[in-house]
Amino acid sequence: MKIFLPTPLRPYADKRSVVDVSGSTIAEAMRALISQYPDLKGYIYADDGNVRGFVNIYLNDEDVRYLPAKMNAALRDSDTLTIMPSIAGGR
Amino acid sequence: MTAPTKSAPLSNDEIQRYARHLILPEVGMEGQLKLKAARVLCVGAGGLGSPLAMYLAAAGVGTLGIVDFDVVDASNLHRQIIHFTQDVGRPKLTSAEEKVHGINPNVTVRKFETRLTSANALEIFKDFDVIVDGTDNFPTRYLINDACVLSGKPNVYGSIFRFEGQASIFAAPATEGRQQGPCYRCVYPEPPPPGMVPSCAEGGVLGILPGLVGLIQATETIKLITGLGEPLIGRLLLIDALAMRFREMKLRKNPDCPICGTKRTITKLIDYEQFCGVGATAASQSPSPEKTQTMPNALPEMTVEELKSKLDAKENIFVLDVREPHEYQICNLGDYGAKLIPMGDVQKRQQELDPEQHIVVHCRSGVRSAKVVDFLRQQGFEKVQNLAGGILAWADRIDKTMPKY
Numbered sequence: 001m002k003i004f005l006p007t008p009l010r011p012y013a014d015k016r017s018v019v020d021v022s023g024s025t026i027a028e029a030m031r032a033l034i035s036q037y038p039d040l041k042g043y044i045y046a047d048d049g050n051v052r053g054f055v056n057i058y059l060n061d062e063d064v065r066y067l068p069a070k071m072n073a074a075l076r077d078s079d080t081l082t083i084m085p086s087i088a089g090g091r
Numbered sequence: 092m093t094a095p096t097k098s099a100p101l102s103n104d105e106i107q108r109y110a111r112h113l114i115l116p117e118v119g120m121e122g123q124l125k126l127k128a129a130r131v132l133c134v135g136a137g138g139l140g141s142p143l144a145m146y147l148a149a150a151g152v153g154t155l156g157i158v159d160f161d162v163v164d165a166s167n168l169h170r171q172i173i174h175f176t177q178d179v180g181r182p183k184l185t186s187a188e189e190k191v192h193g194i195n196p197n198v199t200v201r202k203f204e205t206r207l208t209s210a211n212a213l214e215i216f217k218d219f220d221v222i223v224d225g226t227d228n229f230p231t232r233y234l235i236n237d238a239c240v241l242s243g244k245p246n247v248y249g250s251i252f253r254f255e256g257q258a259s260i261f262a263a264p265a266t267e268g269r270q271q272g273p274c275y276r277c278v279y280p281e282p283p284p285p286g287m288v289p290s291c292a293e294g295g296v297l298g299i300l301p302g303l304v305g306l307i308q309a310t311e312t313i314k315l316i317t318g319l320g321e322p323l324i325g326r327l328l329l330i331d332a333l334a335m336r337f338r339e340m341k342l343r344k345n346p347d348c349p350i351c352g353t354k355r356t357i358t359k360l361i362d363y364e365q366f367c368g369v370g371a372t373a374a375s376q377s378p379s380p381e382k383t384q385t386m387p388n389a390l391p392e393m394t395v396e397e398l399k400s401k402l403d404a405k406e407n408i409f410v411l412d413v414r415e416p417h418e419y420q421i422c423n424l425g426d427y428g429a430k431l432i433p434m435g436d437v438q439k440r441q442q443e444l445d446p447e448q449h450i451v452v453h454c455r456s457g458v459r460s461a462k463v464v465d466f467l468r469q470q471g472f473e474k475v476q477n478l479a480g481g482i483l484a485w486a487d488r489i490d491k492t493m494p495k496y
């Protein structure tokens with residue numbers, strides 16, 4: 001399955017915009033992503049292991065926080081994950 | 092959404108001007124009068140605010156408020172199209188007002204030459220129907236959101252970074268047939284720690300991008316005013332200019348949101364600089380993301396004058412440039428033997444540096460180099476100093492022929 005990484009995350013992932021990983025749940029796919037690019041960990045996760053408050057993870061177009069199974073939601077190969085941090089530029 | 096209260100009829104000149112709106116049945120005279128009665132506040136007359144103000148003026152929005160306290164800089168011109176070359180050095184508000192009136196003299200411009208703060212936001216918002224966020228930093232974005240929630244006004248949101256943008260309408264008040272929309276805090280409960288997300292000044296931005304995103308904001312503003320179409324409420328539009336791909340994510344109202352949830356804990360505007368951490372507006376990437384949480388406060392520094400005199404005296408100083416290669420091409424201290432190791436590579440190329448050597452680190456303005464100095468000191472480099480003000484200070488005070496960017 002594919003994980004989309006927006007620009008702010010790319011410096012931590014070898015400048016890649018899309019990463020292919022395997023995993024049967026969101027948590028597994030995220031673990032696979034982090035093991036491939038360990039530098040992403042500090043950006044996405046807080047020290048307590050939770051996803052940071054300015055980062056959202058979407059399964060297809062659904063915010064993972066509102067899925068009944070949250071990070072344990074099952075994945076199909078055709079699913080995509082998008083990691084979306086807040087950005088503030090505008091001037 | 093805003094029914095025209097005292098809709099003065101259109102003059103013959105206005106009818107000519109808005110002819111292509113008037114013959115659109117979906118807009119028509121009714122829609123055009125709503126636009127004329129509408130009062131839109133544009134926070135920021137920069138990248139997003141430029142196309143927004145120009146198009147809203149052209150479309151016939153009756154009252155356009157603009158909040159900005161900045162002066163036009165040459166580096167604004169590649170994207171802030173409301174400001175022209177001859178405006179460099181002039182207040183953005185004056186420049187923007189002139190262009191708006193040049194486009195459409197029927198528009199009433201209300202100028203607020205101030206920084207938007209917790210003390211003035213609600214007072215300024217009071218006289219407007221729609222608030223458009225065209226700012227560039229997290230504290231002001233949370234402030235605008237909270238002030239919109241508290242005053243029951245929609246927040247037409249757009250933000251950009253390099254080649255990407257995000258847009259949505261936050262805090263849209265409930266209307267018949269539509270529930271209150273999610274707010275910015277529902278989506279992003281917390282700002283990034285200072286230093287984690289680079290600003291446009293440090294990270295750069297493709298000039299057309301604010302045009303693209305600003306016009307999405309203008310479109311949504313006009314839809315809110317006229318009631319046309321499906322507003323971008325409860326949806327986050329992601330714009331990727333490089334892939335030219337538009338994607339859409341579903342947003343939900345967070346029942347636990349501290350300002351728009353059922354158990355709200357924020358009932359008035361707070362200190363947003365504090366909420367976002369000091370220095371949240373100027374930031375950049377770091378060699379190691381984990382190490383950016385605490386910004387160094389008392390790092391050893393050297394002024395450009397000191398560096399120049401030491402280099403001229405042939406003191407043994409190693410100049411380390413931690414910018415990116417494309418920045419090095421614009422200007423550099425290569426004549427003084429400066430070595431380029433981009434900030435992101437410092438960690439893995441650390442063995443190229445001698446911990447015994449006197450090292451002066453510089454970047455563009457001194458933000459990135461400060462992080463590298465902090466990092467190297469943690470690694471046991473004792474004689475490492477930050478060049479205060481970066482190569483910009485060098486260009487200002489040592490070598491006036493050097494280009495600035």
Ligand SMILES: [Zn+2]
Pocket residue numbers: 273274275276277278344345348349350351352
């Ligand atoms: Zn909310």
